[in-house]
Amino acid sequence: MTAQDSRRSGGVNQFLDVIADAGLDVLRAIRGRRIANRDIGALGEELLSTRGEASGTAVAREMVAHYRKLDSAERLAFFRILAKDFDADPQRILAAGRTYGEDPTLKNRLLLARAVEAPRQELFRRINTALGGGATLVRMREDLLQLIQDDIALDAVDADLRYLLKVWFNRGFLTLERIDWNTPAAVLERLIQYESVHEIRGWEDLRRRLAEDRRCFAFFHPALPGDPVIFVEVALVRDLADSVGPLLDRSGPILDPATADTAIFYSINNCHEGLRGITFGNFLIKQVVVELQRELPAIGRFATLSPVPGFRRWLSGALDRLAQPLVSDVEQSALRDLLAGPVSETAVMPLQEPLMRLATHYLLAEKRDREPLDPVARFHLRNGARLERMNWLGDRSQRGLGESFGIMANYLYDPRSIEKNHETYVDDHQVVAAARVTRLLPRDLRS
Amino acid sequence: MTAQDSRRSGGVNQFLDVIADAGLDVLRAIRGRRIANRDIGALGEELLSTRGEASGTAVAREMVAHYRKLDSAERLAFFRILAKDFDADPQRILAAGRTYGEDPTLKNRLLLARAVEAPRQELFRRINTALGGGATLVRMREDLLQLIQDDIALDAVDADLRYLLKVWFNRGFLTLERIDWNTPAAVLERLIQYESVHEIRGWEDLRRRLAEDRRCFAFFHPALPGDPVIFVEVALVRDLADSVGPLLDRSGPILDPATADTAIFYSINNCHEGLRGITFGNFLIKQVVVELQRELPAIGRFATLSPVPGFRRWLSGALDRLAQPLVSDVEQSALRDLLAGPVSETAVMPLQEPLMRLATHYLLAEKRDREPLDPVARFHLRNGARLERMNWLGDRSQRGLGESFGIMANYLYDPRSIEKNHETYVDDHQVVAAARVTRLLPRDLRS
Amino acid sequence: MTAQDSRRSGGVNQFLDVIADAGLDVLRAIRGRRIANRDIGALGEELLSTRGEASGTAVAREMVAHYRKLDSAERLAFFRILAKDFDADPQRILAAGRTYGEDPTLKNRLLLARAVEAPRQELFRRINTALGGGATLVRMREDLLQLIQDDIALDAVDADLRYLLKVWFNRGFLTLERIDWNTPAAVLERLIQYESVHEIRGWEDLRRRLAEDRRCFAFFHPALPGDPVIFVEVALVRDLADSVGPLLDRSGPILDPATADTAIFYSINNCHEGLRGITFGNFLIKQVVVELQRELPAIGRFATLSPVPGFRRWLSGALDRLAQPLVSDVEQSALRDLLAGPVSETAVMPLQEPLMRLATHYLLAEKRDREPLDPVARFHLRNGARLERMNWLGDRSQRGLGESFGIMANYLYDPRSIEKNHETYVDDHQVVAAARVTRLLPRDLRS
């Protein structure tokens, strides 16, 4: 038996080992202190010793097991310790900075990099060695994001955790899997639980969403076996769908997929709050388009049927500032009444024209930092999609009426123009929209 | 359709997004310059545009495809560009260091961290989004390590690549799989190719090593599907094996595994030079012990049969410095003759006693940086194993005789004392050895 | 390219080929006639031609597709044709019988065997070559068994179909699979549908039955992929369960399986009416015992908790004939009242003693053809189980009270005595029961 690793040359590589072993210092540091709560203390006690290294992953496993048993207060205490005692040391950073300033070698840059990295990062990497460690870190960040509002000092802990998760949840480690009625129940159950756009009402509802004229795809990551990271629900239809009701009707007719010409992405869901800010949607949509082209060559159109979640909130705040030609005085007054009362189909019906006009304006022209104010529009337009159509009463549910008076939008993913649209968007922050959409605006406001 | 990500709070998180998008700057930087070689230039051309982001992983895929076609000179040119033009900017580091010195906030620390990180790291992360991207990075580092000898300036590139691979090849993403005759041929073929301790001489030889009285386990990583990261070969035997010849004899009798009492780890191989310095062996051995305990409760002893690869080399250099009681004058003279001539069983036979004594001394007492000089001893003893027995003519092959006059060592992995041994080793750098080993030393030299 | 089959010797084997090819005659026969209904006619048209043989399995696939579209009347017409026109030919049988009588050679015996076999058997074998052919034949027999009541002439068709299914569904082709929450939803859905002993009330109920302290195993057959043939539900408990209510309570506590000492088989279900009369239960129970012993060595007791489905029906018919010492006059009168009125817990409570005595007598002493009258008792006792305990109000459901006044029985499968019990049963038709069961009988009636 030999250890090929031994053929190591010295120099920088050897130095890197020193950095790598720094984790031991972290663990020793944990040993030196009793954590407030006995159980949290136990976590430290277990992880600190050199036992941890010798036992393979045993101590990391215990750490994972212990963390899962902590209650909310104990978790907060734990995160505060991470924030305070496992932070980077300013004096050390400054000293390393000075050394680098005097002698900017690679070695000194790496020493500075080490000083700048908070020691808790090594702790997180150690936790990840355990079975279920990755899942625990995702859950840990979810807990942290809830607690952070009470304690902005935890921001630094989140920055480190998020950095690591972003590296680990790189697209290269995600696998696309098709979900259907032959998928294990344990996975399907999670879809029911995670769906937040259009609620899945039990197993019969789910079954319809996985019928022959539907497709569902999810990304999975090795750290979360059997637990999707993000999933998208697709309906195969004829023509561009203008209303979500029929797609959600569990007793609606099932279309022969061979006769479909359009794939409608009607729900996309990130599954883990602990992965907030790490984007998968762009990759998912584009790979699913490729999969569908392969399976069903007759499908020539790929589009979403999407909510306009921020429209009503924006209108509430902005109505008073709006003026002709965007809205007439009469319309303004009627809209003021509408915003004041309860929303219903009856209430919105007379105002179709101004609402559609204003919603279009909202999606195309209202920006923040040069990007669309509406989060869904921002997501799809940035991905290279085109705003294809506005749909009056596309969502008659209470939520749909409440968010956008029932208005929905189709964003078109045309494989031939995605890249060009994206470049236009990134370079000029110009939103690409179909003529029938821009025509909804007053002539003077069409760009 | 909605984008849950949009529910983002501002503050540090928003700032982190800015860091994340910095990758775009890298790619823009590549665009601005023609790379020496036309083909390498093409790599840049493809990756630079905002097309890259819009197309999902298409540009990263092209980058991977192009890299694979480069010849050695082009690769060197590519690495030099990475070293020179995608290095961290010292002025920016110093400026960020000053800002942090004046106002040591989290934000300023993260800005410093960003400045310290070389932009090529983002390039590597982008490459990893492609199918096969991870494998390409492993291969890239293998290429780099070969070229680095001619160009020490590439050290910095290696430091970054190694850092990322270390994070990505975290134990948490490795899966243990048993290898046997039902494993796909494409995987088995790689074992033949990767085995470097005791060469596998074709499929019939391999078949014997996967017979009923053998076990083989490997770690796999999602970035290298079907391609093991490390594997270990185990023989199930009665009593502690003292000689590797019978284990390698492809026509040797097959033992009923139910009658075995000992598992001998007789070969462990790291498979990818591109992962050099990232250690898996410790994790592997300990998990395999657990697997074997589960499958075969009658197995009560876990040990290696290992070479002593550095013994002869060390003896060549040290012999003149050695003295009584370690070696007598007569022995010293005879050993000098032995070292001068060709090694053979006949030649070593008369010197069994001094050679065994000196080999034991070499393993237990010869150190560098407080750790054993012999790389195999260093690996196992650090893991918490015990030096259990020295075996005269344990390896009669030309290689075995040449490296250590045929002497082999058994390192014992006793689940009950691994942790204690490891602590003893780490805390005091004291090597744990069985009495029958230390008894080989002169009485005065036993510690 | 060669055909090894060509190395065929002549003689009997060649003769067998003639028999095998007889199928062609069958198909030609179908061609010669129009079947009443146009669609059924089409079936014949498709199958008849030599096209069928040349096209591989294409025609059989069409036959399968057509059969599935037939309505009930068309199926009846189809079966009648099979019964009448594809029956064995008595004249040919008699002639072959005479030839054999004159010259009882192997060849003549095989000719007689061929004459005795109805030509529809070849038709069934041909259908089985199609994808889904086996499933169609199972379904066909299910249809046939429903229609047979109106038309006893179809008995002969059933005899042939059952014979083939029995050969094909030989134990050797069944695979045991564990069912749990990771099983595809499409399979779990069938459990819900097939469970007829203790109804599964939706997915939440099913989830409890697949929790950590439960086991579920099914036999699968290659002809019915994803569709179980038979399954058994097992509860891991402490002590012998005496009541089914707690086992079915979906919010009952979940036991740590490591602390269980008993496995209770509380529901076993044959899934396909088309396989009626082909027994799998004996094989299933015994293999599940082996699986559980392997997984959970602490489980030392294997028993059922079973209904006594025929008790009340038998008592209704037999009460007047019964006499002392089995039942006193007073009890007889009270029981007569009980049988006359609606059954309820309140109504049965006062009669615990005589009902338990009579139920025990019913299981142990009431026979038909020397075997227990009660079908469940007959099944388990024949398998080698022992009647272990009678449970008062073991099943308080309406069905349980209605069938057996709530009385349930435990049958014990003791691996050490199964064979002996079975021999005792088969040789002497003597039922093996525990002392605490026989003690429920009047002293004079204990055997």
Next chain:
Amino acid sequence: MTAQDSRRSGGVNQFLDVIADAGLDVLRAIRGRRIANRDIGALGEELLSTRGEASGTAVAREMVAHYRKLDSAERLAFFRILAKDFDADPQRILAAGRTYGEDPTLKNRLLLARAVEAPRQELFRRINTALGGGATLVRMREDLLQLIQDDIALDAVDADLRYLLKVWFNRGFLTLERIDWNTPAAVLERLIQYESVHEIRGWEDLRRRLAEDRRCFAFFHPALPGDPVIFVEVALVRDLADSVGPLLDRSGPILDPATADTAIFYSINNCHEGLRGITFGNFLIKQVVVELQRELPAIGRFATLSPVPGFRRWLSGALDRLAQPLVSDVEQSALRDLLAGPVSETAVMPLQEPLMRLATHYLLAEKRDREPLDPVARFHLRNGARLERMNWLGDRSQRGLGESFGIMANYLYDPRSIEKNHETYVDDHQVVAAARVTRLLPRDLRS
């Protein structure tokens, strides 16, 4: 727990149960006698008792284990006992025949069927219930076919075994699987072992046959897990291959499959002698054509490159009878010399024209029972293929020269005409051949 089976109606079904249980009689019969050899005797001892039924499949497992240990003489003894003592009883057949003659009811026909069936069939069915039972029966028939030559009385045993295997190995239970370099080594090893048309010379040779421009498909049966029943090797090429040498050259160039227009079936092998006479080849070829059409739509031609194994043997026997216009006197004399001496390329070269003419005549016109004399021709032409081309020196190997002077044939499987060709063949026994083949015949002999 209940047994749904209990809902059995009486009548014929009940009667069928009686037949089914007849197996017990068989086993009892075995008990009554000591089998010559002690070990074979043991087999009987184990199987006879009612223990067998009670223990699930335990006794069948023992039977399987015992059979595998028998030597050749013991097997012969075993088969003789099966032939003599487990044969159908003529007196019982005659009696049942008389009963049926007097009263030809279904019941009496079934009784006659039972009498006609030899009791050993039930024994075989019992053996099949064991794990590995099916494989043992296949092996048993292989043994039997070897022994049968010495003992024609065993024909009857073979007839029964073959009948059952034919029913069990129905196409409906076979699954097609693609074999490639990712297939488990244990399966690939069997290909090497089973290939008898063009020997596979080790793993490197096999690897070439599974390269990118090759396809290999096999049928598997649940009774023989991991052990193919039949497999076919396919080369993807440009144009119709005329020579097998380049296809077998392990260092030949690998064609990009996207540029291939033709699939050449160059080797098809039945794997188990024990399944002799049960045909799979027709089903396999046709399904592989479908698979290839799906995967590679650019492939438009499917053909074999086949030996003409019986040509030389036929010519040896027939040459003297042949005359003009088929062969001239001069040719006849030269051929006589050729047949007398050793075959070599040099020897056959001058006789290309008469040999090609005679080989064509042999394939198209020489018949036995109205079918082609050549077994390979018989197989493909019966399947609906067309004789497409004769290839001079298509196989220059010693075997190829020895069997057919190196001549090979292409049989074309044209999906559009397979059925028509097959009908022509079956109805008229007319062989379909391309014009360029028939043109090789003398004008007067072209049909």
